[in-house]
Amino acid sequence: MNYAIIFGGNSYEHEISIVSAVVLKKILKEVIFIFCDSERNFYLIPSEKMNSKTFCKALYKKEKQIFLKNAGFYQKNLFNEKKIEFDCAINLIHGKDGEDGKIAALFDFYKINYIGARLEASVLSYNKELTKLYAQKVGVKTLPYFMIKKYDNQKQDIEFPVILKPARLGSSIGISVAKNEKEFEYAKDVAFEFDDEILVESFKNNIKEYNLAGCMIDDEFIFSIIEEPNKQEYLDFKQKYLSFSSHTTIKEAPLEEKLKEKLKENFKKIYNPLFKGALIRCDFFIINDEVYLNEINPNPGSLANYLFSNFTEVLQKLAQNCKNEKSLQIEYKFLNSINGQKGKL
Amino acid sequence: MNYAIIFGGNSYEHEISIVSAVVLKKILKEVIFIFCDSERNFYLIPSEKMNSKTFCKALYKKEKQIFLKNAGFYQKNLFNEKKIEFDCAINLIHGKDGEDGKIAALFDFYKINYIGARLEASVLSYNKELTKLYAQKVGVKTLPYFMIKKYDNQKQDIEFPVILKPARLGSSIGISVAKNEKEFEYAKDVAFEFDDEILVESFKNNIKEYNLAGCMIDDEFIFSIIEEPNKQEYLDFKQKYLSFSSHTTIKEAPLEEKLKEKLKENFKKIYNPLFKGALIRCDFFIINDEVYLNEINPNPGSLANYLFSNFTEVLQKLAQNCKNEKSLQIEYKFLNSINGQKGKL
Known part of the structure; x- marks a missing residue:
């Protein structure tokens, strides 16, 4: 089984995704690495260059850029395009892009076989x-909760301590515990840096x-x-x-x-x-x-x-x-039935 | 304002999307048409060819094929690539691909400015x-309802008439009204052609x-x-x-x-x-x-x-x-902090 690990992404967890991929390098044998940079360009990274320097010194930009198209990733050569061969992709982008459903949507749309949550599951x-x-x-x-919204100044009666979580982030980014009103106000500011909605739960230490x-x-x-x-x-x-x-x-x-x-x-x-x-x-x-x-x-x-x-x-x-999404046959029954009729399309 | 209407898609409503686009041709002035065929190849369709024949006779395959990449659709020429110019895309794919979140995800990912529901809203x-x-x-x-699942044979006590709807289809495809047990069994078979889950509501004529x-x-x-x-x-x-x-x-x-x-x-x-x-x-x-x-x-x-x-x-x-999704800056603080440390990555 040849895997293609997709990692990086325009995500607060971009770096943790790189670490994730490096860890799997040591575990999986037949694997290629496809890096999605923060601009959403894809690069094929040779296994021996899967280290922190490649990314934090932007050396990945010297590697082969590849493109996602129908049924695969492709590398452009002077006169033709070469398909990047693998059996199954692994979605290893954490947080935004990877876990919010974008990669699932791209892979479903372009019929890439992949391990990862599908679109609805991701959302x-x-x-x-x-x-x-x-x-x-x-x-x-689940634990009881309430939501607070960025531009909504409704006062809540709160029993402290509480934990505040941006509604849509993975990892633990933007999460704080507040033991009193003052900490709560500060924690709100922190979490609103990451999302317009915050989920608040009672915190049990x-x-x-x-x-x-x-x-x-x-x-x-x-x-x-x-x-x-x-x-x-x-x-x-x-x-x-x-x-x-x-x-x-x-x-x-x-x-x-x-x-x-x-x-x-x-x-x-x-x-x-x-x-x-x-x-x-x-x-x-x-x-x-x-x-x-x-x-x-x-x-x-x-x-x-x-x-x-x-x-x-x-x-x-x-x-x-892993099963790809079922593809539909389009038969143009309706358009055929009206094709040639006067006044219709 | 130059629009690009995206229509078609691998959807049961593929044909109705073509009709939708043709109708808008008569209403909008500065507009180009990007057809997504059932295989998810994109074609640029000249305005004068926006008619039923182009699609049901597969004549669209003679038009220019274009590709979605970072920041736009591109047309390949012999020696270079030409960007297809427009100010704002309109997602006009109905049902699967268009309304399930795939197009939203593609456009968010590749930073295309568009009119249409975003990923979470679509799902x-x-x-x-x-x-x-x-x-x-x-x-x-909303009206009270219950769900039935394809491989779940639990018997329900039903007060007829009811309306059965595949959980995930737009339009009215696969929807039936059942007035008795026999019609219900038939309606179930019809709806399960389209989805593994069916939503059942009491039907009021x-x-x-x-x-x-x-x-x-x-x-x-x-x-x-x-x-x-x-x-x-x-x-x-x-x-x-x-x-x-x-x-x-x-x-x-x-x-x-x-x-x-x-x-x-x-x-x-x-x-x-x-x-x-x-x-x-x-x-x-x-x-x-x-x-x-x-x-x-x-x-x-x-x-x-x-x-x-x-x-x-x-x-x-x-x-x-329309606002594009906020793009994040990746600063590689964490990888920089461990780069060069022994035993780390």
Whole structure:
């Protein structure tokens, strides 16, 4: 199986996507790297140049620029175009472009075979409020919340502490905890830098968080181990990077079998059928033995490879199982029926 | 203002999109036509060839093929590439590709200025169940419903008559009314041809339906007249075509001022801010003086031009007011900080 990893993107998580791709370089054998720069130009990056310098010194601009067209990426030569060969793309752009549905739309439109959340799944997981509405619809609990909008000055009665999250960002960017009114005002300003809508939840410092990754192949679910992430108040950008690039072995969270099953049942409700084709990570809370969805990561850091003992095997099965969107035959019945009729078109 | 109308697409409404474009040819002056064929190849169609024959006889394949790239559509010549010049694109693909978010994603990604619903708005209006969840969230009533899924054989207690709608199709394709169990089974088979999920609502034959189109420019709403569509049980494909291409003047529905205001208030809740950049049509029911949203048409037939007395003026203002998605600056702070550190990337 030849993979093409698509990474970068015009995203606040552009850099973490580069790190994600470099981590997978060490794990996957037959893989090519397609970098989407912040201007949305695509470059083919040789494996040996997959390092931080290539990107932060803009050396990638010396590499071959390629173009997305119908049925593939193409490289322009003097007299012809060469198709870039691979079996399955992996959408590894985090946040905007990658997780908001743009890459899914491009790949569906141009009939590229890919691992990743489809358009509707992307939009529902990218917007944290829509994630809550979706979870409710499929019978998964989430924490109570309210929204604040940028130009809406309605005063809210707030029970502190609360956590403020920009509605549409991945990672932990723009997220703050506020313990009082003053911190709340500051946290609002921070979050409004990133989105016009902020989701506010009650913040519980000692809440138990568990991460579970998985995917569905045919009608079978494959799950990762359940991780209890090592966190302070909440995970920041650097911590997240360190966690998914670390070589230390992750230990399964010491949870009762019954609770593990509950987490998996909730994962299944979220995943099936919306996320078919993707390997996702769901982050859950457990409060009084009840499971609550915190968020869905349709493109988790390095595809959460560190949570699987048989990652390459899972990925290969998933790649073989990915289905492109059904293409319709257009027969022009209606236009044929009116073609030639007077006064019609 | 030079427009580029994008029409066609791999959609069950491919042909109705061609009709939509032909209708606008007669109304807009400075406009070029970009046809997306069922394979998703783009062609530049000269205005004089905008007729049914060009498409149903596949003559469009003789026209110039163009390609979507960063910041525009391009035509390949022997030694160079020529950019196709226009100020603002109009997304006029109906149904799949156009209204499901793909075109929005492509145009956002490649920074094309366009009139049309954005990605999130497209996904929420394309899926009829998500439309209901969204309407509920913004405080707009919809009719009660239940969903049936293709491989789920749960028996439902049904009070007939009901109307069955494929969850994700525009137009009236695949929609049937069932008056009894036998008709229901047949209607299910029809709708499952188009989607794996069907939305079922109680059907009221004498329900009053009203269509209202509009858009927001700066902070002001511009509304069309309110139309009471001429329908039998419900509008079929051919009727819809005839209605938006007809030259007969549409008369404003004879509604009390209070109800008209109510329709507009509900439109505003649906539109703002999700549909900014688009001219949409909302189809409402009125039952006992209460307004219910039936559906949102983000790309109504020929942009519902026939409902506006000053259509070209509205369109021009909207085009001038369209904003592209904000582009982010990537500064490589994190990669710079670790570049050169031992053991890191």
